[in-house]
Amino acid sequence: MAAGCTFFGGYPITPSSGIAEQMVRSLPGAGGVFVQMEDEIASLAAVIGASLAGSKAMTATSGPGFSLMQEHIGYAAMAEVPCVIVNVMRGGPSTGLPTSPSQGDVMQARWGTHGDHPAIVLAPSSVGEVYDLTVKAFNLAERFRTPVIVLYDEIVGHTRESVTLSPSVEVVDRVAPDAGLQNFLPKAAQANGVPPMSGFGDGYRFHVTGLAHDERGFPTEDAEVAGDLITRLHTKVEDHADEITDVETFMMDDADIAIFAIGIVGRSAREAVGQARAAGAKVGLIRPVTLWPFPSAEVAAVAEQVDTLIVAEMNLGQMIGEVERAAGQRTHIVSHLRADGEPITPSALLDVIESSSRSEEGS
Amino acid sequence: MNDVKKYLREWAMPHVLCPGCAHGIVLRSFLEAVDQLQLAQDQVAMVAGIGCSSRLAGYADFCTLHGTHGRAPAFATGLKLARPELDVVVVTGDGDGLAIGGNHLIHAARRNIDITVLLLNNSIYGMTGGQVAPTSPEGTVASTTPSGNTEPPFDPCQLLLGAGASYVARVLAATPTEMTKVMADAILHPGFAFIEVVADCPEYFGRYNKAGGGAEMLTQLAGRDTGVAVQLADKRFVNHIPSSETAPGLQTGVLRRETRPVFSGVRGGGDHGA
Ligand code: SF4
Numbered sequence: 001m002a003a004g005c006t007f008f009g010g011y012p013i014t015p016s017s018g019i020a021e022q023m024v025r026s027l028p029g030a031g032g033v034f035v036q037m038e039d040e041i042a043s044l045a046a047v048i049g050a051s052l053a054g055s056k057a058m059t060a061t062s063g064p065g066f067s068l069m070q071e072h073i074g075y076a077a078m079a080e081v082p083c084v085i086v087n088v089m090r091g092g093p094s095t096g097l098p099t100s101p102s103q104g105d106v107m108q109a110r111w112g113t114h115g116d117h118p119a120i121v122l123a124p125s126s127v128g129e130v131y132d133l134t135v136k137a138f139n140l141a142e143r144f145r146t147p148v149i150v151l152y153d154e155i156v157g158h159t160r161e162s163v164t165l166s167p168s169v170e171v172v173d174r175v176a177p178d179a180g181l182q183n184f185l186p187k188a189a190q191a192n193g194v195p196p197m198s199g200f201g202d203g204y205r206f207h208v209t210g211l212a213h214d215e216r217g218f219p220t221e222d223a224e225v226a227g228d229l230i231t232r233l234h235t236k237v238e239d240h241a242d243e244i245t246d247v248e249t250f251m252m253d254d255a256d257i258a259i260f261a262i263g264i265v266g267r268s269a270r271e272a273v274g275q276a277r278a279a280g281a282k283v284g285l286i287r288p289v290t291l292w293p294f295p296s297a298e299v300a301a302v303a304e305q306v307d308t309l310i311v312a313e314m315n316l317g318q319m320i321g322e323v324e325r326a327a328g329q330r331t332h333i334v335s336h337l338r339a340d341g342e343p344i345t346p347s348a349l350l351d352v353i354e355s356s357s358r359s360e361e362g363s
Numbered sequence: 364m365n366d367v368k369k370y371l372r373e374w375a376m377p378h379v380l381c382p383g384c385a386h387g388i389v390l391r392s393f394l395e396a397v398d399q400l401q402l403a404q405d406q407v408a409m410v411a412g413i414g415c416s417s418r419l420a421g422y423a424d425f426c427t428l429h430g431t432h433g434r435a436p437a438f439a440t441g442l443k444l445a446r447p448e449l450d451v452v453v454v455t456g457d458g459d460g461l462a463i464g465g466n467h468l469i470h471a472a473r474r475n476i477d478i479t480v481l482l483l484n485n486s487i488y489g490m491t492g493g494q495v496a497p498t499s500p501e502g503t504v505a506s507t508t509p510s511g512n513t514e515p516p517f518d519p520c521q522l523l524l525g526a527g528a529s530y531v532a533r534v535l536a537a538t539p540t541e542m543t544k545v546m547a548d549a550i551l552h553p554g555f556a557f558i559e560v561v562a563d564c565p566e567y568f569g570r571y572n573k574a575g576g577g578a579e580m581l582t583q584l585a586g587r588d589t590g591v592a593v594q595l596a597d598k599r600f601v602n603h604i605p606s607s608e609t610a611p612g613l614q615t616g617v618l619r620r621e622t623r624p625v626f627s628g629v630r631g632g633g634d635h636g637a
Contacts, residue, residue: 007445024629033444034629038470042437045430045467049410049441052428053449057441075431200408200426201446207372207421209429218375218421219429 002131002169003138005084006032007057009046011039011065014098015154016088019060040065044072048081052208054199056138060086062154063105064095066112073147074113075210077233080187080195082141082174084134086150088157091341100341101153101264103314109149110292116230118237120244121149121292123262124156128163133289139172140244144237145194151291153314155264155343177204186217187229193236238293246289247298251277255284257356258302260323261312262288265344269312272349283353296326303327308356312336312344367394370404372424379418381489383565383577385536389483390419392539393452396546408449410439412464414490415564416456416483433464436471439478444628450550451478457498458488461517465497469526474626475554481546482519482557483536485564493567504571520618523557530556531619536563537585538615545617554625561615 008023010016024034033050037043043059050057061069066087076083091097092104105112109121120140122133130152137148177184177196186206189195198204211219212226220226237244248266251273252258259269266287276283286302288295303309309331311320316339324333336352338344371394380386397407407425411417413432420427426449430438435453443451460468460482471478487505488494495505495512498519503512523531530552534542542560549556563569563580574580 007441009441028629028631031631033627035440035444037437037440038466041434042440042467042470045434045437046441046444048430049428049438049443050445051441052438053442053445055445057445071431072434199446200428200442201406201449203405205405205424205426207375207427207429209421210431211429216374218372 001026001030001032002165002171003135004056004171004173005058005138006030007047007050007055008032008059009035009037009043009050009057010059011037011043011061013040013062013065015090015157016060016062016065016086018157019086019088040068041071044069044076044083044085047083048072048076048079051081051083052200054202056082056142058084058086058138060088062088062090062098063092063102066105066108070108070113073149074115074117076147077113077117078210079208080145080197080233081147081208082145082197083147084137084141084150085147086134089151089153091339097341099154101155101314101343102339102341103153103263103265104318104339105151106262106291106313106315107318109151116234118144118146118233119149119292120144120146120237121151121290123151123289123291125152125263125266125287126156126163127159127161128165129289130156131163131165135169135171139170142172142174143194144240145174145197146237152263185215187213188215189232189236193232193239241293244290244293245295245298247295248285248287248289249302250285250287252284252286252302252305255282256306256360257281257283257308257310257353258306259283259285259310259312259349259353260299260302260319261285262291262319265312265314268344268346269349271346272353275346275350276353281353281357294322294326299323299326300328300330303330306331307360308332308334310334310336310349310352310356312349312352314344315339367391367398370394370397370424372422375422378422380415381566383563383569384415385485385562385577385581386415386419386483388536388539389481389542389560389562390423392542393481393546394423395543396550399543399547400550402450402550406449408439408442408451409454410435410442410451411454412456412459414456414459414488416454417459418490419454433459433462434467435459436464436467436478436480440471440474440476443476443478447477447627452550453478453480455480455482456489457482457484457486457496457519461497461519461522469522472523472526472528472555472557475527475529475623476626477554479546479549479552479556480558481560483560483562484519485562485568486516487564487568489564489567493571503568505567506571519559520557524619528557528619529554529621529623530617532557532617533559533561533615535561535581535585535615537581541615548617552620554623
């Protein structure tokens with residue numbers, strides 16, 4: 001809400017329902033609207049409708065609901081409708097482990113909807129960061145006219161901790177068109193690759209579609225026009241990846257072992273790094289705060305520096321391929337996985353650090 | 364007849380519809396209704412799903428949203444809640460609105476959100492090539508029922524009456540003047556208004572069922588004279604009564620008009636729903 005959100009459309013699902021329950025209390029008093037829809041497909045459709053009407057809009061869900069939302073994540077990407085989707089990950093596949101944490105949706109958040117599409121995914125590891133990154137998600141959604149996903153897990157979702165919220169936050173709004181009513185081309189991009197955006201009812205009349213379309217927003221099957229559109233949707237994000245990317249590093253200065261982890265695992269890893277350091281090991285942490293676009297350059301730099309890179313994830317190895325691609329042959333990669341609904345603990349990571357340092361000494 | 368050209372995107376022509384398809388007549392009636400009511404053109408939002416009927420939105424010069432298959436009522440709900448001053452009209456078809464989107468339609472009706480839904484029922488999937496639809500009468504030959512449909516169809520109006528729609532009407536594409544009148548009436552109705560427009564699809568339904576071309580199909584459906592379209596239409600409802608026992612066959616006109624609280628979401632200011 002600090003980012004200017006005035007619309008929430010959602011559907012109950014554990015462990016994300018708390019967000020809807022809070023929004024229904026907070027939004028009406030602040031001039032916003034809340035609606036509980038008939039399913040997750042409808043929730044994101046309503047959010048997109050509200051965003052097209054000029055509101056900043058969001059929804060929140062978990063794994064099975066996130067699967068249903070993929071249809072409209074693709075629509076929002078294609079039609080370039082800003083919106084924010086929070087996915088509080090739980091154990092999957094299917095209904096899986098509704099009340100257990102997981103990081104099983106990291107690839108779904110990138111590639112869940114069909115077709116080539118841009119993705120911006122933020123991965124908070126604490127309550128304070130959920131606040132900051134939700135604000136950032138709205139700002140990025142408005143700036144790039146694209147859906148932005150805030151991805152965390154059941155533990156972060158259910159954690160209660162005291163946080164200090166910044167009294168004022170930077171708020172970015174979508175750019176309004178300045179063309180006259182006659183000359184308005186709803187999908188003509190500015191230099192940054194993003195078209196200015198008018199709301200329904202603002203005076204401009206225009207067409208919005210999920211079909212490939214030209215600058216008038218009208219469907220086309222022209223290969224060149226369609227190709228240019230798909231490429232622009234991609235590059236408007238990728239060309240600005242360095243402005244979106246955010247990576248936390250901890251004790252990396254002299255590290256020869258590093259842990260790569262996101263979200264709650266990053267928090268465990270930070271604890272483990274602290275303890276290992278106390279015992280004399282030169283360990284550090286790299287934690288992507290922006291998961292997608294993937295921080296390849298940052299991972300490559302860490303890989304260049306360390307002898308061993310431990311990739312810890314609460315799934316059966318979804319991020320390791322991406323890490324390997326960024327790291328190339330620069331370092332030895334160790335995978336530590338867990339997908340049984342239980343978190344990866346600091347002590348488990350300490351064991352991995354210990355065996356890694358031993359094998360390093362032995363080599 | 365009023366000149367409705369100003370409501371058309373002539374630059375978007377030629378359109379994708381087949382010759383003889385009634386969808387063009389339906390669009391014209393709708394534009395005439397808008398003209399009669401003198402609605403502000405930039406305050407009309409037309410929200411469509413996927414299918415031949417949904418393509419109409421692209422040619423109308425309003426704020427138009429061509430969404431995903433079946434989800435138009437859900438997009439429209441968000442739009443209307445965020446901008447209550449817009450006149451929001453959903454245009455959908457029998458496949459879009461009653462198969463893949465049936466859930467969204469009945470919930471929009473139940474909430475009584477102030478939108479108007481035009482469901483163009485031609486008892487077949489046109490855009491995807493003539494597959495059987497949830498309103499195809501038993502016996503309908505379609506590309507996925509080559510030996511005739513064996514599933515009983517929905518009666519869209521009965522379904523929406525059951526879902527609690529506060530305004531329900533059925534009109535025939537063959538009677539455009541009546542259609543315009545009902546559309547204008549439905550747009551003015553405060554709350555959820557549903558209109559089933561009985562339309563044709565000469566390209567697939569007509570061809571597969573030897574029901575004739577566009578003009579013949581529409582006359583058959585309007586005049587209730589003998590013809591394959593009517594024989595099939597007699598079997599269009601689950602508990603159908605042969606038309607010989609129910610003069611004049613298809614019940615048209617306004618079937619329900621009632622006033623009940625209009626849904627505006629949970630919002631401040633003591634509005635309904637808070
Ligand atoms: S396929 Fe049928 S419904 Fe579609 S445009 Fe052609 S005649 Fe009309």
